[in-house]
Amino acid sequence: MTLVGKETIVYAVERLVKDLDPEFTDIIDKALSGKDISEKDSVRLFEARNFEVNILAMVADYLRWKTVGDIVTFVINRNINFTNECMINCAFCAYSKPLGHPEAYTLKINEIVKRALEAWKLGATEVCIQGAINPKLNPEFYLDILRSIKKVLPEIHIHAFSPQEIHYFATKMDVSYREALKMLKEAGLDSMPGTAAEILDDEVRKVICPNKINVKTWIKIIKTAHELSIPTTSTMMYGHVDTSEHKAKHLNIIREIQKETHGFTEFVPLSFIHYKTRLYASGLARPGATGLEDLKVHAVSRIFLNNYIKNIQVSWVKLGPKYAQAILNAGANDFGGTLMEENISRAAGATSGTHLPVERIINIIRDAGRIPAQRTTIYEIVKIY
Numbered sequence: 001m002t003l004v005g006k007e008t009i010v011y012a013v014e015r016l017v018k019d020l021d022p023e024f025t026d027i028i029d030k031a032l033s034g035k036d037i038s039e040k041d042s043v044r045l046f047e048a049r050n051f052e053v054n055i056l057a058m059v060a061d062y063l064r065w066k067t068v069g070d071i072v073t074f075v076i077n078r079n080i081n082f083t084n085e086c087m088i089n090c091a092f093c094a095y096s097k098p099l100g101h102p103e104a105y106t107l108k109i110n111e112i113v114k115r116a117l118e119a120w121k122l123g124a125t126e127v128c129i130q131g132a133i134n135p136k137l138n139p140e141f142y143l144d145i146l147r148s149i150k151k152v153l154p155e156i157h158i159h160a161f162s163p164q165e166i167h168y169f170a171t172k173m174d175v176s177y178r179e180a181l182k183m184l185k186e187a188g189l190d191s192m193p194g195t196a197a198e199i200l201d202d203e204v205r206k207v208i209c210p211n212k213i214n215v216k217t218w219i220k221i222i223k224t225a226h227e228l229s230i231p232t233t234s235t236m237m238y239g240h241v242d243t244s245e246h247k248a249k250h251l252n253i254i255r256e257i258q259k260e261t262h263g264f265t266e267f268v269p270l271s272f273i274h275y276k277t278r279l280y281a282s283g284l285a286r287p288g289a290t291g292l293e294d295l296k297v298h299a300v301s302r303i304f305l306n307n308y309i310k311n312i313q314v315s316w317v318k319l320g321p322k323y324a325q326a327i328l329n330a331g332a333n334d335f336g337g338t339l340m341e342e343n344i345s346r347a348a349g350a351t352s353g354t355h356l357p358v359e360r361i362i363n364i365i366r367d368a369g370r371i372p373a374q375r376t377t378i379y380e381i382v383k384i385y
């Protein structure tokens with residue numbers, strides 16, 4: 001061992017002995033022994049400071065390695081956002097346009113199919129289809145999207161419609177969520193994004209998205225989807241008005257659902273992009289998370305969910321490819337999708353681009369000392385590089 005190596009170890013041990021709070025080390029011990037940490041424990045971990053943050057990242061990285069090894073997955077997919085005309089008016093959203101706005105658009109079915117075909121030709125296994133809540137859209141439009149894509153591309157995986165869109169579709173159709181989801185599944189829906197979750201706390205939702213479905217409804221739609229064997233992702237948008245307690249509560253709701261249904265494929269922390277949003281301009285929200293908050297959110301998510309959700313995704317769209325790479329050392333094992341087009345974060349001021357080519361994702365993962373692997377939406381390995 002070199003002198004530098006010895007000094008580094010001595011420094012680390014000294015810091016461990018001197019600085020670490022027994023409450024923090026007890027929680028870490030609990031996590032390392034494979035036990036679940038509590039909601040209150042995760043609040044303490046979100047509050048980690050100084051050297052504790054290094055420990056947090058290391059423990060999350062260790063649990064990731066123990067659970068899923070060194071493979072880092074990604075999916076070749078294309079985002080298709082079919083309308084931006086929206087009646088919900090969330091304060092954090094810079095993508096949507098009010099009804100009748102000159103920049104409002106809605107894609108025609110043949111354009112959506114054309115984009116899916118282009119994606120398939122470029123090797124995509126998935127199209128991720130989400131739109132704003134546009135009252136001009138007939139609910140048949142949702143079924144048409146699914147049927148028209150499956151007609152020409154029966155093998156492509158359609159990952160579509162947030163719980164908010166399911167709520168809109170069911171309401172317009174005047175059917176239960178169960179009936180609505182059955183109809184959509186029958187028409188070709190393979191899985192759903194667990195978006196519209198934001199922070200699962202109704203007080204926070206009153207500030208950031210007062211017209212969106214409430215927590216109870218979000219949970220009901222997600223659980224119904226899982227019961228019908230429609231897998232979903234799970235997400236959390238943080239870095240606005242949320243506190244450590246809100247994030248901990250959100251993680252706990254996600255974990256409780258997963259214990260019951262096993263229907264979540266992954267958890268995706270989504271860092272709030274504040275630049276062009278009304279929420280930030282009104283002075284109600286922070287200017288997004290800091291870098292260390294991003295790191296802590298991914299690490300705590302891994303530690304809190306590890307026994308139930310194996311896959312923690314880092315979003316290169318939100319964090320940028322460089323910082324997303326660093327987060328691979330703090331609990332993440334999935335790099336998300338190539339996307340091919342990304343509209344929502346870009347509208348809010350994100351500058352990470354709208355497409356990340358496969359070769360770049362592979363380089364990023366290899367450079368992190370890990371093994372790149374293409375996966376399907378439901379985490380079947382397609383190819384190890």
Ligand code: SF4
Nearest residue numbers: 086088089090093132
């Ligand atoms: S987040 Fe979705 S529902 Fe809310 S305003 Fe934007 S597009 Fe509409």
